[in-house]
Amino acid sequence: MRLATLRTGDGTVAAVAAGGDWVLLPQRDVGALLASPTGVAAARAAGPDGPAGAPLPPLAPGVTFGPVVPRPAKVVCCGHNYAGHIREMGRDLPRHPTLFTKYADTLAGAHDTVTVPAWAERLDWEAELAAVVGAPLHRASRAEAAAAIAGYTAANDLSVRSWQQHTGQWLPGKAFDATTPLGPVLVTADALDPAAGLELTCRVNGEIVQRGSTADLVFDAAALVAYVSAFTRLRPGDVVLTGTPAGVGAGRIPPRFLDDGDVVETELAGVGVLTTPIRIDRTDPFPGTAGPGRVVEVAHE
Amino acid sequence: MRLATLRTGDGTVAAVAAGGDWVLLPQRDVGALLASPTGVAAARAAGPDGPAGAPLPPLAPGVTFGPVVPRPAKVVCCGHNYAGHIREMGRDLPRHPTLFTKYADTLAGAHDTVTVPAWAERLDWEAELAAVVGAPLHRASRAEAAAAIAGYTAANDLSVRSWQQHTGQWLPGKAFDATTPLGPVLVTADALDPAAGLELTCRVNGEIVQRGSTADLVFDAAALVAYVSAFTRLRPGDVVLTGTPAGVGAGRIPPRFLDDGDVVETELAGVGVLTTPIRIDRTDPFPGTAGPGRVVEVAHE
Numbered sequence: 001m002r003l004a005t006l007r008t009g010d011g012t013v014a015a016v017a018a019g020g021d022w023v024l025l026p027q028r029d030v031g032a033l034l035a036s037p038t039g040v041a042a043a044r045a046a047g048p049d050g051p052a053g054a055p056l057p058p059l060a061p062g063v064t065f066g067p068v069v070p071r072p073a074k075v076v077c078c079g080h081n082y083a084g085h086i087r088e089m090g091r092d093l094p095r096h097p098t099l100f101t102k103y104a105d106t107l108a109g110a111h112d113t114v115t116v117p118a119w120a121e122r123l124d125w126e127a128e129l130a131a132v133v134g135a136p137l138h139r140a141s142r143a144e145a146a147a148a149i150a151g152y153t154a155a156n157d158l159s160v161r162s163w164q165q166h167t168g169q170w171l172p173g174k175a176f177d178a179t180t181p182l183g184p185v186l187v188t189a190d191a192l193d194p195a196a197g198l199e200l201t202c203r204v205n206g207e208i209v210q211r212g213s214t215a216d217l218v219f220d221a222a223a224l225v226a227y228v229s230a231f232t233r234l235r236p237g238d239v240v241l242t243g244t245p246a247g248v249g250a251g252r253i254p255p256r257f258l259d260d261g262d263v264v265e266t267e268l269a270g271v272g273v274l275t276t277p278i279r280i281d282r283t284d285p286f287p288g289t290a291g292p293g294r295v296v297e298v299a300h301e
Numbered sequence: 302m303r304l305a306t307l308r309t310g311d312g313t314v315a316a317v318a319a320g321g322d323w324v325l326l327p328q329r330d331v332g333a334l335l336a337s338p339t340g341v342a343a344a345r346a347a348g349p350d351g352p353a354g355a356p357l358p359p360l361a362p363g364v365t366f367g368p369v370v371p372r373p374a375k376v377v378c379c380g381h382n383y384a385g386h387i388r389e390m391g392r393d394l395p396r397h398p399t400l401f402t403k404y405a406d407t408l409a410g411a412h413d414t415v416t417v418p419a420w421a422e423r424l425d426w427e428a429e430l431a432a433v434v435g436a437p438l439h440r441a442s443r444a445e446a447a448a449a450i451a452g453y454t455a456a457n458d459l460s461v462r463s464w465q466q467h468t469g470q471w472l473p474g475k476a477f478d479a480t481t482p483l484g485p486v487l488v489t490a491d492a493l494d495p496a497a498g499l500e501l502t503c504r505v506n507g508e509i510v511q512r513g514s515t516a517d518l519v520f521d522a523a524a525l526v527a528y529v530s531a532f533t534r535l536r537p538g539d540v541v542l543t544g545t546p547a548g549v550g551a552g553r554i555p556p557r558f559l560d561d562g563d564v565v566e567t568e569l570a571g572v573g574v575l576t577t578p579i580r581i582d583r584t585d586p587f588p589g590t591a592g593p594g595r596v597v598e599v600a601h602e
């Protein structure tokens with residue numbers, strides 16, 4: 001089953017792909033649908049989806065994809081999680097997942113333009129598999145975590161490397177508003193198995209820059225969800241991004257970053273494609289107009 | 302003016318200290334009060350507070366302090382922010398604030414017992430000044446940020462050092478549910494000036510372990526709020542923790558951590574005292590009962 005959060009002129013609405021079309025559901029978004037005790041069953045009752053890999057139903061004029069879960073209370077993200085890339089860098093596999101966070105405000109729709117100000121230098125791509133939680137979880141075992149995953153979607157953890165590297169903690173470069181496309185659909189866990197290996201691809205202006213398999217994850221979605229649930233409760237609609245394979249721009253020689261007018265496509269087999277035009281806004285001055293050091297200089301006065 | 306979120310048998314309610322008592326307000330908590338266009342003015346209309354430093358009005362039987370803002374969308378925290386401690390460690394003052402996050406679920410009330418499982422080893426104290434945002438902010442200047450701070454409160458960023466150090470990203474050790482007392486009251490910015498220097502003290506079983514002045518912050522509250530607003534929008538009720546002075550347990554020789562039955566008191570002059578009994582729960586097994594490495598071992602199978 002494929003679920004989406006559709007933006008209409010009048011807010012958002014949850015929808016399910018059935019019979020070659022979008023069937024609108026009572027909830028305002030997929031997060032609310034997952035939180036409803038009867039939401040998933042009612043969506044299934046709308047009828048069968050097309051065969052595996054069938055194209056998504058067309059959107060009506062004026063309708064666009066919102067972030068598939070637009071208001072998660074928790075968006076937990078993992079870095080350093082593809083084994084092949086870790087080994088090729090000559091490092092040992094990590095004993096624990098490297099976790100950081102985004103906010104609901106960080107998310108964007110599947111076809112949204114991502115705009116950053118020019119002073120947010122070195123914008124980079126990170127294609128990712130994301131898991132969406134479907135049931136409350138606290139200190140879950142791996143089996144409990146696996147059973148509580150509602151499904152999977154695609155994300156691109158577009159990262160402002162300059163702000164990510166201001167200090168050792170990555171938050172600022174990972175949490176610019178409306179920079180992480182999430183979607184286009186949530187594919188329920190009964191219909192998709194990332195452990196079997198889903199191809200994950202990132203293209204910039206049509207050129208393939210990342211290609212990995214979700215079978216290569218060090219910490220798979222169930223392991224990440226279980227680990228997170230050890231310290232904080234998870235609830236329906238919470239999102240876990242699982243990390244990115246080799247091929248990010250910062251890792252290239254020479255490094256390569258996104259520029260105004262670039263188009264990033266993030267494709268996860270069985271889920272679909274995020275198409276993300278990039279806009280670098282050169283008219284947005286840093287607050288106070290004295291450049292990124294300004295806040296610091298004022299603080300040191 | 303001093304505002305609180307009081308827990309009653311029936312949920313929570315915002316309240317203001319006036320005429321030696323708590324006057325209940327229409328909003329369910331201080332976050333909702335700050336988000337209401339008329340909330341602060343209506344609270345002021347309840348009448349004058351006692352003189353500066355007056356004790357808090359007594360709580361009715363069965364009433365306790367909730368986290369002063371119980372449901373913030375964003376809780377942004379700063380590390381490495383007291384100049385004296387940074388200099389004594391022989392380091393340069395940072396050019397940028399070191400930021401990480403907590404969740405609303407991480408917060409606790411001013412007198413709540415904080416319970417962690419025994420496998421959350423090395424629980425440490427971090428007394429802090431916190432600022433609470435009172436107006437929407439995006440890419441604010443320092444002056445705009447200063448004007449948008451509703452007020453200040455106290456926090457203790459109780460940290461599970463073992464999980465904080467699983468990787469270079471601190472999130473897991475900083476976000477155990479219900480481990481960060483926040484309160485007891487929000488003192489509005491017109492009545493308190495941290496830049497002038499408020500004494501911040503942490504005691505463990507009565508022994509002073511931290512004593513600092515908020516005048517020693519490298520990045521003061523306005524600088525932090527402005528910096529955060531450069532990458533993500535802030536809204537009324539969002540919370541910014543400003544970091545802790547020297548004296549944490551991990552920095553002692555030998556290190557010292559909290560044990561079952563300890564009582565942590567966090568005192569911020571002009572705001573009040575957080576009293577936090579510590580409970581180490583030795584009956585809560587790590588999920589799956591195979592110890593903290595379990596999730597990783599399963600993922601590596």
